Amino acid sequence: MKKRVFTILAIAALGLSSVTAQKTIRLGYIDMEYILENVPEYQEASRQLDNRVQEWKAEAEAKMRKVEDMKTRLDNERALLTKELIEEREGEIAYMEQQALEYQQNRFGPNGDYIIQKKQLVRPIQDQVFSAVQQIAENRNLDFVFDRTADIGMIYADKQYDVSETVLRTIKRTANREQLESKDEIRELEKAEDRTVEQDAEITKREEQAQEKKSEREAFIEAKKKERDSLKSARQKEFEERRARILAERERKKDSILKLREKKNDTIN
Structure with a gap:
């Protein structure tokens, strides 16, 4: 799946190149998993985290075993206990089970210790990778660099391909068009839509200067x-x-x- 996504992105980028006819788009990719596997500092920290995870798993399993033992004892002794004692034991079991589940969530849930520490472990290496990728991309004139181990892992892109501002202008223009009523207003908007980002920036600059004066x-x-x-x-x-x-x-x-x-x-x- 990851290779397919990367291939699609590569074909799309090459298609863009043929359409614009400006220059050949140059692509590169990295294998983040391979890089992490060959960084000694990461491997040592990862081993330490794995040891911690095993301790957490053992603690979680011990808590759940205790709950199961309490349930078994209650089932065996139920006939000998009063209704009040049964309810008391059931309440204690429910509390212990809730504590065990909360422990698992705190350790292994979406916002648990494992995810947090894993991110903290990877982040310094990622920062080094991103810095190295940017330098290499500039030296080799690469336009895009992807991470082949991610679904859509573009980690570098030349700013000339950033159309965020154009998209934002289109959204604003669509919203403005819906509010227009007169033909003059529509014609004025159409003139604005024909302007480039640079022209808009120049107009904005002049307007700001006029406003300042x-x-x-x-x-x-x-x-x-x-x-x-x-x-x-x-x-x-x-x-x-x-x-x-x-x-x-x-x-x-x-x-x-x-x-x-x-x-x-x-x-x-």
Whole structure:
């Protein structure tokens, strides 16, 4: 199956080459299992993990044997036990069985210790392999490199064949087209669809520059507005303080006049 998938990918890549007529696509592949088998550090760590796995298996089997022994003893003694004791023993057995199953899951389940440690064991070697593959692919001008031991294990691809951005643009355009109503909007979208990724990038760059200038203008206008508001507030405050002083002075003079009149009336009387 793996060889068939690899063959299909190779044929597809060669077909792409004949269609584009740009250059012959160069392929390479690795055998990750062979590489791992010949890395001494990996083999030693793998042996240590295998020993640990055997210990886990022995522990899991011991737990399940204990549960089975408890069930057998209960079956043999059931006729001699009261209903309450039977229920108590059955509850204990159910608990021990649940613990045994949880132990197996924690050790060998999808997120168990074995899977986690296996990934940790392989990851450093994979990092070295990926780094070496990239260097070799660049030196030999390879366009794609696959792992023949994986179902679809492409581990290197020349960026010129990356159409992710084009796919993303197509998805967005399809979504936009569904929202359009007028003919003008549809024509505008069709013009956009004819643009290349590079043209879109240039337009986006110009739009960002225009937006940046607009933001700068708005910031300048806002700063000027704040300056005018500040001056206006200062003038208003100055006016109110001056008005308060004038009113206070009037009140003082008014009080002085009233006091003089009162003093004069007292003198006459």
